[in-house]
Amino acid sequence: MRLTRLHIHHLRNLNQVSLNPHSHFNIFWGENGSGKTSLLEAIHLLGVGRSFRSRQIQSIIMHEHNALSCFAEIKDDFGFATSMGIEKNRQAHVTCKIGGEPCERLSQFAGMLPLQLITPETFKLLQLGAEERRRFLDWGVFHVEPSFSDLCQRYQRLLKQRNAALKLASRWSSLASWERELCQIGEKLTHFREAHIASLIPFVEKARQTLLPQQSIGFEYEKGWGRDLSLEEALQQSLAQDKRWGYTSVGPHRAEVAVTLGNFAAHQVLSRGQQKLLICALYLAQAQRLEATLGKKCIFLVDDLASELDKANRERLLGLLAAQGNQVFLTAVDALGWQEVCDQFGGEMFHVEQGLVLEANDSGLVGG
Numbered sequence: 001m002r003l004t005r006l007h008i009h010h011l012r013n014l015n016q017v018s019l020n021p022h023s024h025f026n027i028f029w030g031e032n033g034s035g036k037t038s039l040l041e042a043i044h045l046l047g048v049g050r051s052f053r054s055r056q057i058q059s060i061i062m063h064e065h066n067a068l069s070c071f072a073e074i075k076d077d078f079g080f081a082t083s084m085g086i087e088k089n090r091q092a093h094v095t096c097k098i099g100g101e102p103c104e105r106l107s108q109f110a111g112m113l114p115l116q117l118i119t120p121e122t123f124k125l126l127q128l129g130a131e132e133r134r135r136f137l138d139w140g141v142f143h144v145e146p147s148f149s150d151l152c153q154r155y156q157r158l159l160k161q162r163n164a165a166l167k168l169a170s171r172w173s174s175l176a177s178w179e180r181e182l183c184q185i186g187e188k189l190t191h192f193r194e195a196h197i198a199s200l201i202p203f204v205e206k207a208r209q210t211l212l213p214q215q216s217i218g219f220e221y222e223k224g225w226g227r228d229l230s231l232e233e234a235l236q237q238s239l240a241q242d243k244r245w246g247y248t249s250v251g252p253h254r255a256e257v258a259v260t261l262g263n264f265a266a267h268q269v270l271s272r273g274q275q276k277l278l279i280c281a282l283y284l285a286q287a288q289r290l291e292a293t294l295g296k297k298c299i300f301l302v303d304d305l306a307s308e309l310d311k312a313n314r315e316r317l318l319g320l321l322a323a324q325g326n327q328v329f330l331t332a333v334d335a336l337g338w339q340e341v342c343d344q345f346g347g348e349m350f351h352v353e354q355g356l357v358l359e360a361n362d363s364g365l366v367g368g
């Protein structure tokens with residue numbers, strides 16, 4: 001999948017921007033506050049339906065305007081072209097369109113444009129709670145298993161009902177009635193996740209050999225209950241405790257993707273830069289897995305590639321991105337060295353200045 005045209009309207013300091021992205025590397029360079037990250041934010045809105053910087057739409061819409069919109073022409077990996085657009089206003093109303101037709105479900109919209117996002121905050125994937133890593137894993141399962149999204153929603157609903165019943169002794173007799181379906185769905189989710197991890201590991205390992213050749217990284221799914229038990233058995237064993245605590249303490253909602261180095265969690269021993277490289281390996285692997293399974297290429301958004309990475313590692317990462325042939329949108333604070341990257345791998349530089357985007361080879365304004 002790649003963007004062949006992008007229009008942005010009233011997003012942060014981007015009043016009106018139109019550009020024709022290159023099919024490979026797109027370098028947005030310019031001073032702090034010029035609007036580079038906002039350009040990535042616009043693509044992220046198209047891919048995911050929300051920003052990666054803020055959950056508050058008010059802060060993203062340009063001051064003194066009521067709505068923002070992003071529109072893209074896209075071409076899939078089989079040459080099929082279509083368009084997608086999203087508009088959000090201050091009243092929290094969202095309109096999504098695919099090929100000019102309104103799109104009812106955000107999950108359908110979000111499936112269109114698979115993105116991998118790498119930012120200076122990326123290392124948090126290893127440091128924050130298990131939920132972040134489950135989300136990373138579920139992203140991959142969601143894209144290859146059409147039933148996964150509905151299964152997750154059903155599981156969450158059943159879990160909520162069970163938790164509500166656990167909190168009231170008068171409803172304990174009803175617990176058994178949720179459990180059967182909860183267990184069935186929980187086991188199914190787990191099966192999908194385990195299969196996904198297993199298929200991901202060879203790709204992670206390949207990227208790891210380039211990015212962290214000295215480190216041997218363990219990467220393992222812990223399903224959220226005792227290894228040798230069925231979910232039904234685990235729920236039985238924890239029932240007394242769950243009644244005391246008023247919530248379900250075992251199940252795939254407690255799963256973890258353990259990323260380790262020897263006996264330690266990876267983030268306890270790796271430097272920030274190494275953590276970033278490891279996470280890049282994970283994202284590169286997700287992208288390769290998606291391409292191997294569905295023939296779909298992800299789009300990479302890389303905000304401030306240079307942060308935490310030395311020159312040799314930046315080059316290694318760029319080399320991997322180049323070899324994978326994805327469309328990449330990168331931001332940088334200056335133009336230094338990027339023309340060579342574009343010449344070597346194919347790409348285009350865009351100078352961003354106070355919300356305007358200028359194409360390098362042509363001094364005319366692309367946005368106004």
Ligand SMILES: Nc1ncnc2c1ncn2[C@@H]1O[C@H](COP(=O)(O)OP(=O)(O)O)[C@@H](O)[C@H]1O
Pocket residue numbers: 011012013014030031032033034035036037038039058059060061062063
């Ligand atoms: N809602 C908004 N309306 C108008 N301008 C905004 C809004 N939110 C942020 N800005 C401004 O947009 C600019 C772009 O920020 P950003 O994309 O983060 O820049 P960069 O990544 O190039 O450093 C900043 O100067 C910021 O002050």
Ligand SMILES: [Mg+2]
Pocket residue numbers: 033036037038303331
């Ligand atoms: Mg920025």
